[in-house]
Amino acid sequence: MKEITLEQAGKWLREHDNYVILMHKSPDGDAVGCAYGLSIALRSIGKKAEPVCGDPVPEMYSYITDGFEHQCFEAECIISVDLATVDLLSGEAREYGKRVDLCIDHHASNTGFAAMGYVEGKAPSCAEIVKKLIEEIQIKITPDIADALFTGLCTDTGCFKYSSVTPETHRIAADLMEYGANSTKICRIMFDSKSRARLDMEKMVLDTLEYHEDGQIALVQITNDIMERSGAVAGDTEGVASIPRQIEGVKIGVTMKEKENGEYRFSVRTSDDIDASVICKRFGGGGHRAASGCSIYADRESAKQKMLAVCKEVLKGE
Amino acid sequence: MKEITLEQAGKWLREHDNYVILMHKSPDGDAVGCAYGLSIALRSIGKKAEPVCGDPVPEMYSYITDGFEHQCFEAECIISVDLATVDLLSGEAREYGKRVDLCIDHHASNTGFAAMGYVEGKAPSCAEIVKKLIEEIQIKITPDIADALFTGLCTDTGCFKYSSVTPETHRIAADLMEYGANSTKICRIMFDSKSRARLDMEKMVLDTLEYHEDGQIALVQITNDIMERSGAVAGDTEGVASIPRQIEGVKIGVTMKEKENGEYRFSVRTSDDIDASVICKRFGGGGHRAASGCSIYADRESAKQKMLAVCKEVLKGE
Numbered sequence: 264m265k266e267i268t269l270e271q272a273g274k275w276l277r278e279h280d281n282y283v284i285l286m287h288k289s290p291d292g293d294a295v296g297c298a299y300g301l302s303i304a305l306r307s308i309g310k311k312a313e314p315v316c317g318d319p320v321p322e323m324y325s326y327i328t329d330g331f332e333h334q335c336f337e338a339e340c341i342i343s344v345d346l347a348t349v350d351l352l353s354g355e356a357r358e359y360g361k362r363v364d365l366c367i368d369h370h371a372s373n374t375g376f377a378a379m380g381y382v383e384g385k386a387p388s389c390a391e392i393v394k395k396l397i398e399e400i401q402i403k404i405t406p407d408i409a410d411a412l413f414t415g416l417c418t419d420t421g422c423f424k425y426s427s428v429t430p431e432t433h434r435i436a437a438d439l440m441e442y443g444a445n446s447t448k449i450c451r452i453m454f455d456s457k458s459r460a461r462l463d464m465e466k467m468v469l470d471t472l473e474y475h476e477d478g479q480i481a482l483v484q485i486t487n488d489i490m491e492r493s494g495a496v497a498g499d500t501e502g503v504a505s506i507p508r509q510i511e512g513v514k515i516g517v518t519m520k521e522k523e524n525g526e527y528r529f530s531v532r533t534s535d536d537i538d539a540s541v542i543c544k545r546f547g548g549g550g551h552r553a554a555s556g557c558s559i560y561a562d563r564e565s566a567k568q569k570m571l572a573v574c575k576e577v578l579k580g581e
Numbered sequence: 582m583k584e585i586t587l588e589q590a591g592k593w594l595r596e597h598d599n600y601v602i603l604m605h606k607s608p609d610g611d612a613v614g615c616a617y618g619l620s621i622a623l624r625s626i627g628k629k630a631e632p633v634c635g636d637p638v639p640e641m642y643s644y645i646t647d648g649f650e651h652q653c654f655e656a657e658c659i660i661s662v663d664l665a666t667v668d669l670l671s672g673e674a675r676e677y678g679k680r681v682d683l684c685i686d687h688h689a690s691n692t693g694f695a696a697m698g699y700v701e702g703k704a705p706s707c708a709e710i711v712k713k714l715i716e717e718i719q720i721k722i723t724p725d726i727a728d729a730l731f732t733g734l735c736t737d738t739g740c741f742k743y744s745s746v747t748p749e750t751h752r753i754a755a756d757l758m759e760y761g762a763n764s765t766k767i768c769r770i771m772f773d774s775k776s777r778a779r780l781d782m783e784k785m786v787l788d789t790l791e792y793h794e795d796g797q798i799a800l801v802q803i804t805n806d807i808m809e810r811s812g813a814v815a816g817d818t819e820g821v822a823s824i825p826r827q828i829e830g831v832k833i834g835v836t837m838k839e840k841e842n843g844e845y846r847f848s849v850r851t852s853d854d855i856d857a858s859v860i861c862k863r864f865g866g867g868g869h870r871a872a873s874g875c876s877i878y879a880d881r882e883s884a885k886q887k888m889l890a891v892c893k894e895v896l897k898g899e
Contacts, residue, residue: 421773422740423735423741423754423768424740424765424769425768428764430754430755430758431755433751433752433755434752434755436748437748437749437751437752437755438748441748446746447742447743447744447746450741450743454742455739455742456828457829459796459828459829462790462828466784466787469784472780505773508773509774509775510775510777510780
């Protein structure tokens with residue numbers, strides 16, 4: 264992948280047209296915010312642009328997606344945002360993943376799958392980068408774009424809590440508020456509202472809590488049974504993964520989500536001295552130092568034991 | 582109370598000495614952050630200054646209070662920070678409350694109990710004001726002061742989530758990070774860590790959840806029995822009050838905490854269209870539009886019914 268500057272990325276975007284903007288599967292606030300924010304921005308200067316994701320965008324982001332009109336055109340240029348590897352593409356996005364022209368990302372672990380890339384491995388959210396890119400192209404940031412980018416900014420920083428947050432993050436938040444981002448509404452939807460089903464699910468998930476290695480590892484399970492009994496839907500599980508690591512003394516917090524066809528999806532959250540991505544890479548996954556994910560295909564107990572074995576190894580520095 | 586400017590407040594602080602700085606009872610992050618931050622600042626220019634609170638400062642703020650040496654001196658000037666009314670003083674602070682010289686506050690409901698006052702009723706935290714005041718006096722903000730003020734800033738904004746947050750709030754956060762505030766550590770302690778006891782308590786509290794008025798009112802109880810069974814301590818209840826209002830459809834979230842001598846302490850959190858302080862004023866309490874508190878002295882069931890009756894009235898706009 265040819266590493267380019269923000270200026271070069273901006274110039275390239277100005278010179279081309281008919282953009283497909285790829286989001287990873289199970290899109291989160293940063294993926295949705297960047298893809299829609301950049302699409303709206305590019306459309307505002309007369310380009311055609313369409314966000315593409317193999318999975319449906321969760322309902323909670325409807326304030327971004329509502330009113331966004333889909334465009335039909337022959338894809339000429341493929342952009343990816345917030346995408347560390349093409350393995351995280353699903354459905355129709357997967358085909359486009361074979362010919363990504365421009366990758367805009369904030370994962371240090373980015374595999375370099377695109378022809379050109381601008382990757383800031385230390386940026387807390389991809390939205391920070393997209394904001395600078397849009398300003399670089401001298402596109403006016405409208406309230407719609409600001410809402411989308413603020414969503415990425417606040418979700419990928421746990422509402423400005425994570426260690427990745429810099430003074431610049433707060434200043435970008437201030438700018439986006441001045442550009443018209445409805446930060447109160449966004450924060451309320453993202454962090455301050457729970458459906459009754461979510462609340463019930465959380466209680467049931469906490470009932471599965473188990474500690475290992477003298478309380479240094481905590482593991483919870485989101486089983487299909489819990490999802491059914493609580494009536495929770497996919498978007499309801501957002502943020503659950505951060506719960507086990509919050510417990511005092513826990514260095515590795517593991518959340519194990521039952522999926523289809525014998526897949527268990529693991530979210531691993533760690534304290535400063537432990538690298539979650541090291542754990543997840545052992546199972547073909549990856550992510551950030553403090554937050555990573557991977558899948559294990561096995562029966563429940565084996566999947567759990569495999570994960571715990573690696574967590575224990577990493578905990579002991581082996 | 583004579584309303585003065587920040588400049589006048591700064592001048593007065595430069596010209597006097599031997600400050601007692603009052604905090605309200607059950608001090609929160611903003612009270613502790615402002616009182617300690619201002620004390621450290623004043624000491625750095627050779628003044629004597631001592632934070633005073635009727636209640637002990639919770640252990641969670643030990644990164645602010647540890648290493649802070651207490652000074653003995655004859656109090657000459659009394660300052661209050663983050664204090665809306667002297668009714669919120671307890672213990673030794675109560676006596677000082679009769680002769681407050683300077684009140685620095687962000688409660689629109691401030692009762693004007695001091696000789697001079699600088700009140701910004703719209704500031705999301707008192708720490709924002711104290712930061713500007715310290716800069717006004719041209720005192721260098723050290724990492725210690727920055728930690729204290731960042732604590733006030735993030736706790737009183739629910740980590741930058743509340744509707745009171747402005748672009749200036751984020752820019753002040755950025756400044757404080759540059760002054761050396763360890764924002765990651767502070768956010769982790771304030772928002773991202775729970776003792777096992779706290780987690781157990783939260784589960785038990787959720788078991789008391791009841792809905793009224795078609796789910797528009799949600800009420801939870803923190804009973805002494807729950808505190809005992811979970812092993813939770815006073816500081817563990819921080820933030821519990823925000824839980825009921827987070828539930829979808831809830832406009833008034835009420836948390837009822839059993840205290841000594843037949844007192845029930847209520848925390849009321851409301852959505853935008855309902856004024857929590859109106860509800861709490863009916864019982865002699867007060868606070869902000871979205872978050873207020875009051876005490877009711879009665880048996881448990883009567884206290885609850887009295888609160889619910891007023892909530893229903895206010896909900897119906899009576």
